[in-house]
Amino acid sequence: MKNLLFLAALLLFWQVPAQQMFTNSQWQEDLRFLQHTVHKDYPFLFKKTTAKAFDEAIEEFYKAIPEMQDHEVLVGFGRIIAMFKYGHTRVSFSESPVPYQQLPLNIYQYKDGTYINGAHKDYEALVGAKILEVEDKPINQVLEAIYPVVPAENEQFFKAYGGFYLVVPEVLHAQRVTETLKNKIAFTLEKNGKTFTTEVAAGKPQHDHLEYGEIRPGTDWAGARDQTNNPLYLKNLEKIYYFEYLPNEKAVYVRHSQIQDDPSENIPAFYKRLFEFIDNNEVEKLVLDVRLNGGGNNYKNKPIVTGIIEHQKINQTGKFFVIIGRRTFSACQNLVNELDNYTNAIFVGEPTAENINFYGDNRRVELPNSKLPVYLSFAWWQDKPQWENADYTVPHLAVEPTFTEYSANEDPVLETALSFSADNFIIDPMGYLTQLFMDGKYEFLATEAQRMVQDPAYKFFNFEAEFNKAGYQMLGSGQFEGALYVFEMNTKLFPESANAWDSLAEGYWKSGDLVKAKEYYNKAIQLDPDGPTGDNARRMLSEMEGGN
Structure with a gap:
């Protein structure tokens, strides 16, 4: 009793x-x-x-x-x-x-929506459901509400870890998703073609059911996929790293999910064994998968980087692939930076969760x-010059998995790496487009730029920002005609971007055409009436009028 x-x-x-x-x-x-x-x-x-x-x-x-x-x-x-x-x-x-309390759900944002990909067995029937609303609020609105609470390095970090905050009723109340602090939260879900609303009760926070964000087998939690037929990146999760030979592709696959030594074999020994295997077998590709790697001790990265540099057999464009994603973070970002600096890696998948240079x-x-x-962070890690810093490392080949693929144990990211062909692949988009400009191939440049902007493989490459930067570099050196060409192309590629029109306006102003400058500043204001770009355009117009 x-x-x-x-x-x-x-x-x-x-x-x-x-x-x-x-x-x-x-x-x-x-x-x-x-x-x-x-x-x-x-x-x-x-x-x-x-x-x-x-x-x-x-x-x-x-x-x-x-x-x-x-x-x-x-x-x-x-x-x-x-x-x-x-x-x-x-x-x-x-x-x-x-x-605080926690809803017994594991929530993940996929390309095709936000899904419950795991739950305590009391709520097993909800696994595989797409979340439409939380407390009668659209899921995108709820995600936007909790975003300010998450120490998000970038959007990818939020995608990786925002779900942990979404299942905390205290966060939902504090961010006014709910009007009061509630123990039961209402979800509107869609599963098997049916839409329904259900309540989920919160309880004591649980964490030991997860392994690298995945439901751990043998717990009282249910996952959305068959764990007896795991894709390679979800195999052997009890190990920090392992490798497997894929004879049909003549490739070696490595999953490395912490920058720490596995108790059974330290990092130098593991990579020594890996490279000996590559040397002594018919290997044409190496795929290093760090999409689950949240970091560790970056002093342990050296054997990985130097080993790849030393092996010309695989350190070639089209032979060495690195899979990155929303959980690639911290010391693993340092590894990604070093591989980018010193090897011929092709990055595949999603952007990383870490800034390139970071605290x-x-x-x-x-x-x-x-x-x-x-x-509170105190150490600044800088592997690249400050002008190369960015919110994340962008994959050369963008692949965003869907829930349908995840639940079927499919891995389109690895498939993309293994099926890679150098035909029509451009590893440096801006270098390629810049060369077309230098060669005077302006019509072809415009066609290629449009094609690449629309190509999902380059989804995470920020063409707009890169064109804008190139335009300002020419503007700063007095190359007005070239700057205006680039700025105008940017407005054609991104006609709804207030910033693109603002830059074009500045280009015309500095080249002496005040009529067009005013026209395009007003266009920027029209597109961003209450935002920072619109405010800047108004200031520039005021300055122009004051100067006249």
């Missing part, structure tokens, strides 16, 4: 919002402590946000605390830290003194009253 009473009390603890654990003044003191600590010891984190924006958010949060419950304050700290947009810089929910290696900062742990 005592055990039953204890169990009932435990369930009640997770289902009923706790009373206020800390006073308003204690939370406000903690907030000031955090603000002071960041300014004093971590001012270098102000790269993607400004100290001014940070302080303004602090003041707004400080004033709101008296009207908040503890869980709302917890999420509020999450929002503040997420402003830095570095995945290593975060508030630890799992170590928080404020209890990592955090320190735990414990807030004095609540003891809430906040992790």
Whole structure:
């Protein structure tokens, strides 16, 4: 009987919002402590946000605390830290003194929608369902609402980890997806051609059912696919790395999912064995799969990079492929950078979850009253020049898996690498298009640019930004005719981009054609009336008129 009473009390603890654990003044003191600590010891984190924006958010949060419950304050700290947009810089929910609940669902964003790809067996019937709404709100609106809480390095990081926040009722309430803190959350789902609404009850957070974000076999959770017939990237998940020979393709496949030594064989020994196999067998391709690799110790990357450099047999364009994705992060981003710098790798899949250059290696900062742990990064990792920094590494060959492919254990990413043909493949799109410009092949350049922009293989290549950059480089060196050609081509390729029209306007202004400059600034305002590009266009028009 005592055990039953204890169990009932435990369930009640997770289902009923706790009373206020800390006073308003204690939370406000903690907030000031955090603000002071960041300014004093971590001012270098102000790269993607400004100290001014940070302080303004602090003041707004400080004033709101008296009207908040503890869980709302917890999420509020999450929002503040997420402003830095570095995945290593975060508030630890799992170590928080404020209890929170979790829906027993594993949620993943695919190319064809957001799906429940795993659930506790109590909700097994929901596995494989596409999420249409949460609490009568469209799923895209809900994802947008929780985004500010996630310490998202980029959109890929959010795709990888946003689902963990989506299943926390405290986050849903704090971000006003729900009007009150609720134990049961309503989902509108679609499965097998039918649409239905159901409620899912939250309970104690669970984490031991996952392995690299996948449902671990042998747990009381159900997954969306047959785990007895795994694709290569989901085989042997109990190992950090393994390799397999694919005789039909004369290829070696390697999955490497942490930058750490496997207990059974360290990294140098594993790659020594791998390269010996390549040397002694009929191998024409090497595929290194790091799409699940969230990092580790980047000092362990050397044997991988040097081994590939030394093996000309596979270190050739079209023979060495690296699969990257939304979980490629931290020390694995360093590996990707080094492979990009020093090898002939072709990257396949989705962009990485990490900036090319980034802040990592955090320190735990414990807030004095609540003891809430906040992790603040202190180490700047720069493998590439600052002008080559970007939100992520872009794959040369873009492949976004669908839920249909995932649930059928298909791997279109690996298939793309294995079936690669050099025919009509351009590894450096801007280098290729720039050469066409230099050769004076303007009509062909326009045709090729249009073709490549529409080709899904180049989906993640930011043609608009690259053309804009090229235009400004010519404009800065006085090549007005060339700059205007590039800016105009950008508006044809991206006619709904306010920024493209704003740049074209500036090109005409600096080349002396004020009539066209005004026309295109007004076009930019029309496309972005309330945004930063529209504001800039209005300032430029005002400056032009003042100058006249």
